[in-house]
Amino acid sequence: MCTRGPASSSTLRCCSTLSPWPLCGVCGKDHHQSIAMESICRLGAMKFHTALIAVLLLTFLSASQARLISSDASDVYEKLETFGFPEGLLPHTVTNYILEPSGKFTLYLEGRCPVLIEDKYPLIYDKVITGMLSYGRLQGLKGISVKAYYVWWSITGIALGDDHSLFFEIGILSARFPYNNFDDPPVCGMRSSAEAAFMDPIPLQ
Numbered sequence: 001m002c003t004r005g006p007a008s009s010s011t012l013r014c015c016s017t018l019s020p021w022p023l024c025g026v027c028g029k030d031h032h033q034s035i036a037m038e039s040i041c042r043l044g045a046m047k048f049h050t051a052l053i054a055v056l057l058l059t060f061l062s063a064s065q066a067r068l069i070s071s072d073a074s075d076v077y078e079k080l081e082t083f084g085f086p087e088g089l090l091p092h093t094v095t096n097y098i099l100e101p102s103g104k105f106t107l108y109l110e111g112r113c114p115v116l117i118e119d120k121y122p123l124i125y126d127k128v129i130t131g132m133l134s135y136g137r138l139q140g141l142k143g144i145s146v147k148a149y150y151v152w153w154s155i156t157g158i159a160l161g162d163d164h165s166l167f168f169e170i171g172i173l174s175a176r177f178p179y180n181n182f183d184d185p186p187v188c189g190m191r192s193s194a195e196a197a198f199m200d201p202i203p204l205q
Helices: 031-067 073-082 193-197
Strands: 002-004 012-015 024-027 069-072 094-099 104-109 113-117 121-134 137-148 151-154 157-160 165-170 173-178
Touching: 073 094, 137 165, 137 173
Parallel strands: none
Antiparallel strands: 002 012, 012 024, 069 094, 094 104, 104 121, 113 121, 121 137, 137 151, 137 157, 157 165, 165 173
């Protein structure tokens, strides 16, 4: 769209209607030059929109990268130790994890992983495990269950005790285990689900 300039000027000004606000440039004195300048204005507006979308996308990606720390499983066990926990707290089948600066985490395993604590207490890791991690404390856990009193219960938290022991929390109850029971990542697998049903229940306090 072109309009006549000030009275002292014989030129036209063109404004692109494609932009959120007018992008005006000086148009030619005749109709053909005005059309040419209008096309240039429209092209400039489209380039502006493209650049704006690119900037917004880069901003979003940068914010996401700052919010999340994602890695493969190569350092997940070392990460556990930096928070005071033994690396054997997780099975050897971790494939990936996401840890946010807030401490919120998500663990991905190859699949469901049944293990035995002290070779007699059944415990199952789900394929996806979530919770909050801080030094000496895992809370809001979802994805780990243990057999107690012949019933499977969800472990809601794991705490590091003053005597360097680990407390597995099931609601208001907890079970204490020596720290060195978790020196090495456990291997997935039980002899049979039927046999696991008759194993000793985890000792709760």
